[in-house]
Amino acid sequence: MRIGELAKATGLSASRVRFYEKHGILPPPERRANGYRDYPASAIAILQFIDQGQALGFTLAELRAALSTGDEQMPARADMIDGLRRKQAELESHIETAIARRAQIIELIAELTSCEPS
Amino acid sequence: MRIGELAKATGLSASRVRFYEKHGILPPPERRANGYRDYPASAIAILQFIDQGQALGFTLAELRAALSTGDEQMPARADMIDGLRRKQAELESHIETAIARRAQIIELIAELTSCEPS
DNA sequence: CTTGACCTTAAACCTAGGTCGAAGGTTTAT
DNA sequence: ATAAACCTTCGACCTAGGTTTAAGGTCAAG
Missing domain, CATH: 1.20.5 (Single alpha-helices involved in coiled-coils or other helix-helix interfaces)
Structure with missing residues (x-):
C-alpha cells in the first residue's frame, strides 16, 4: 500500500503520515525498489489509533510512548x-x-x- | 507608572505587556523624557480585562476587537x-x-x- | 564613580502539529 | 511519447502567545 492509498484509507493527509513517521510515532515501512513507502494493512489501524488518541486529547508524545512500549504490535x-x-x-x-x-x-x-x- | 511596576501590579510579565502593545491590544502609553513607557493607572484595568478574557477563552484578536470598538475607554x-x-x-x-x-x-x-x- | 536594577529595541527562539514548495524520479493512461 | 498523477527529500512556513537574548541607555545608592 502506497502512502496515498493509506492516506485515503484513513482520511489523513500523506504529509501527516510522513510527519508521524519522522517523529517516531508511526514505524517506518518497507520501501519498494523505486523508494516508495510500502505499508502493511496494519498501518491503517495504527493511524486510526493515533487519530482517535488525538481526538481524545492525547499529545503525540504520549501516543509515541504508548505505541513504543508495546511488546509486539499493541501498546502495553x-x-x-x-x-x-x-x-x-x-x-x-x-x-x-x-x-x-x-x-x-x-x-x-x-x-x-x-x-x-x- | 513604569512597565515593571505595571507588571508587578497585574502579575503579568513586562514582555507580555510590550507584546500586547506591539499587537495593538494595549494602547501605547506616553513616554518619559528618557524613553521609558509611562502608564496611567487605567492600564491596570485594561490588562486585567485582557488577562480575564484570556482565562475565559477569548483569543487576543477578539480582545483587541472588543477593546478597539469602545468609544472612550470601555469596549462597546x-x-x-x-x-x-x-x-x-x-x-x-x-x-x-x-x-x-x-x-x-x-x-x-x-x-x-x-x-x-x- | 561604579554597581546593580531598571529600561529600550529588534530579532530569534519556543511548543505543537502540522502544511507547502521546490526540485526531481516513477508510473499509468492515452 | 507525453501528460497527469503519483512518489521522494529537505527546509521553510504557519498559528498563538508569548520568552529570551543581544546590545545598549538610565537612574539611584553607596
Whole structure:
C-alpha cells in the first residue's frame, strides 16, 4: 500500500503520515525498489489509533510512548491504562474549568444586559 | 507608572505587556523624557480585562476587537455581549465534546481492565 | 564613580502539529 | 511519447502567545 492509498484509507493527509513517521510515532515501512513507502494493512489501524488518541486529547508524545512500549504490535496494557487514567483526570479538571468559565460568561452577559442599557 | 511596576501590579510579565502593545491590544502609553513607557493607572484595568478574557477563552484578536470598538475607554457593550454569546456557544459545544471524550475514555478503561487480564 | 536594577529595541527562539514548495524520479493512461 | 498523477527529500512556513537574548541607555545608592 502506497502512502496515498493509506492516506485515503484513513482520511489523513500523506504529509501527516510522513510527519508521524519522522517523529517516531508511526514505524517506518518497507520501501519498494523505486523508494516508495510500502505499508502493511496494519498501518491503517495504527493511524486510526493515533487519530482517535488525538481526538481524545492525547499529545503525540504520549501516543509515541504508548505505541513504543508495546511488546509486539499493541501498546502495553498497563501503560495504556495509566495513560487513560491520567487523561481522564485531566479531562475532569478541564470540564470543571470550562463549566466555571461558562458560568462566568453567563454572569457577565446578565450584568451587561440588565444594567445601564445606554 | 513604569512597565515593571505595571507588571508587578497585574502579575503579568513586562514582555507580555510590550507584546500586547506591539499587537495593538494595549494602547501605547506616553513616554518619559528618557524613553521609558509611562502608564496611567487605567492600564491596570485594561490588562486585567485582557488577562480575564484570556482565562475565559477569548483569543487576543477578539480582545483587541472588543477593546478597539469602545468609544472612550470601555469596549462597546453590544460587541462585548455578542462576543460573550459566541463564546458561550463555543464553550457549550466544547464541554459536550469533553464529556463525550471522558465517556469514551472511561469505556476504554473498563474494556482494558475487565477483559483478558494477561 | 561604579554597581546593580531598571529600561529600550529588534530579532530569534519556543511548543505543537502540522502544511507547502521546490526540485526531481516513477508510473499509468492515452 | 507525453501528460497527469503519483512518489521522494529537505527546509521553510504557519498559528498563538508569548520568552529570551543581544546590545545598549538610565537612574539611584553607596
